[in-house]
Amino acid sequence: MSSPAISDAQLIARVLVQDDRHAFSELVRRHQSTVRACLRKLTCGNAALADDLAQETFLLAYRNLKSFRQEAKFSTWLYRIAYNAFLADARKTKESALADDVEPESDEHYSEPAPAARAATLKIDLERAMAVLSDDERAAIVQCYHNDLSHEEAARVLGCPVGTVKTHVFRAKQKLKARLGAWAPTES
Amino acid sequence: MSKDAQQTASDDWLEQALRADAREHLSVYLPDDGFTARVVSRLPQPALPAWRRPVLALLWVVAGIAIAAALPTWFDEVFGSVAALVLHRFTLSDAAVALTLLFAATSGALVLAARAD
Numbered sequence: 580m581s582s583p584a585i586s587d588a589q590l591i592a593r594v595l596v597q598d599d600r601h602a603f604s605e606l607v608r609r610h611q612s613t614v615r616a617c618l619r620k621l622t623c624g625n626a627a628l629a630d631d632l633a634q635e636t637f638l639l640a641y642r643n644l645k646s647f648r649q650e651a652k653f654s655t656w657l658y659r660i661a662y663n664a665f666l667a668d669a670r671k672t673k674e675s676a677l678a679d680d681v682e683p684e685s686d687e688h689y690s691e692p693a694p695a696a697r698a699a700t701l702k703i704d705l706e707r708a709m710a711v712l713s714d715d716e717r718a719a720i721v722q723c724y725h726n727d728l729s730h731e732e733a734a735r736v737l738g739c740p741v742g743t744v745k746t747h748v749f750r751a752k753q754k755l756k757a758r759l760g761a762w763a764p765t766e767s
Numbered sequence: 768m769s770k771d772a773q774q775t776a777s778d779d780w781l782e783q784a785l786r787a788d789a790r791e792h793l794s795v796y797l798p799d800d801g802f803t804a805r806v807v808s809r810l811p812q813p814a815l816p817a818w819r820r821p822v823l824a825l826l827w828v829v830a831g832i833a834i835a836a837a838l839p840t841w842f843d844e845v846f847g848s849v850a851a852l853v854l855h856r857f858t859l860s861d862a863a864v865a866l867t868l869l870f871a872a873t874s875g876a877l878v879l880a881a882r883a884d
Binding site for chain 2: 598600603604607608611612615616620630633634637638641642698701702705706720724725727752755756759762763764
């Protein structure tokens, strides 16, 4: 993908100074995929909910654009708004209990599949296992791995200390290991 | 294999799985499919420019003065009628007429009620 001719900062300036909606729509077009994909991960694949939250995210971003300081990347700021929108919705709908209904696959499922099939199956199982994590733990994994943020950036997005992010990641991995135990390499 | 080495190996496969999932996540581009248009259509209406509010208020004041200046007789008539009504002194004959009308209205209502029964 080629780098855009106009930077995010320039587009933001146009929105702030001239209320340029075309500039804002360009910002949305640039970041919609990453924000929607991030929210899909956070909502365990619920595409409709993720898109609703993504719309809320961009509307909030438009209203609060004045408060955006150029210290962090615009995408990081958007992730933070998206995460807050997700948290607000999760509190409202109390859907986190849903995750407990997911049962681990039986061991027979993992018996010597072909490498491609094995990778695909692991991916599906990983997505299911992600649903078992708490909202905070899943958010920490999504920010640190899927959004490729450093622990410091993830801490800014999640609004918590760096140590807490590390703890969430550690606990999340422990839970994932327990859920995906059948995928662990066997001792010879 | 030592316990630490086993732990590292145990971490590696999960780390690799997470990295692979993340790589796929980052490489996928979700098509817009009207998403941007939906967001833009929900943006709040643009606020009036700062200079328009005082100008609009000034226009209303000018219009009010113009109407008041154009219709002086209408104002005179309205205020004259209101003043006459307020300053009117009631006489004994006015009271007698009012009482008679009240009595007639009450009697008529009673007769209508009796017929209805």
